[in-house]
Amino acid sequence: MMNKVMVAAGVAAFCLSCNATAQGQGAGQTVDPLAEMKEVALAMPPKMIKVLNDEIEKSGFANAISVCREKAPAMAKATSEAKNMQIRRVSLRNRSPKAVPDAWERQVLEDFDKRVEAGETPGSLEVSKEFVEEGKRVVRYMKAVPTQAECLACHGTDKHMNDEAHAKIKELYPDDKATGYRPGQIRGAITMKKSI
Ligand code: HEC
Numbered sequence: 001m002m003n004k005v006m007v008a009a010g011v012a013a014f015c016l017s018c019n020a021t022a023q024g025q026g027a028g029q030t031v032d033p034l035a036e037m038k039e040v041a042l043a044m045p046p047k048m049i050k051v052l053n054d055e056i057e058k059s060g061f062a063n064a065i066s067v068c069r070e071k072a073p074a075m076a077k078a079t080s081e082a083k084n085m086q087i088r089r090v091s092l093r094n095r096s097p098k099a100v101p102d103a104w105e106r107q108v109l110e111d112f113d114k115r116v117e118a119g120e121t122p123g124s125l126e127v128s129k130e131f132v133e134e135g136k137r138v139v140r141y142m143k144a145v146p147t148q149a150e151c152l153a154c155h156g157t158d159k160h161m162n163d164e165a166h167a168k169i170k171e172l173y174p175d176d177k178a179t180g181y182r183p184g185q186i187r188g189a190i191t192m193k194k195s196i
Helices: 002-015 033-059 061-083 103-117 149-155 163-172
Strands: 086-090 126-133 136-146 186-195
Touching (some): 033 061, 033 136, 033 186, 061 086, 061 149, 103 136, 149 163
Antiparallel strands (some): 086 186, 126 136, 136 186
């Protein structure tokens, strides 16, 4: 049971921002945008825990895939709209074809990998930077998503992958690059953008 809860928590933490993006119009902002993004990065995962937990409990990992593919993006989209920001996930070895990093994200992810190799803790890695896009100021924020033991059923080596989930993943993602990870490696990042 504990394992299932941990798995659900882990999956929730990283599946709920499945590449949904949304951008609304800025109403008078009272909160520091960067603080708000950090808060969202921490607050969203628990919302998915119950859904995922129920699904894993009821019908196993293969069905948890659908939570990650469908329900999580819907929730991320709703949060993006409510908070007037863009949220997505990226990886240097992406599973979703939508999770390809742009130039800045790629640079950050490569830097995260180097910092982990140099001994930093993956979960602590975050970076933010201001940009001007089409004449408007935005702040971008990225937070590393570490690989944990609980991720290996769907992101590990053949030895660790759950057979049923693996078969389904291969079918759904013919160009999947997101297997073969070991705990402690960086799986990807949550990436956010907000107007300032
Ligand atoms: C039940 C299987 C499953 C488990 C367990 C799982 N994932 Fe995933 N993961 C997926 C699927 C499926 C996708 C693609 C979702 C999509 O289409 O957006 C994905 C995508 C991702 C992405 C987005 C980047 C990409 O490659 O598309 C990240 C980051 C990620 N997972 C991290 C994790 C982490 C970290 C864990 C463990 C805490 C984990 N996942 C556990 C199935 C899983």
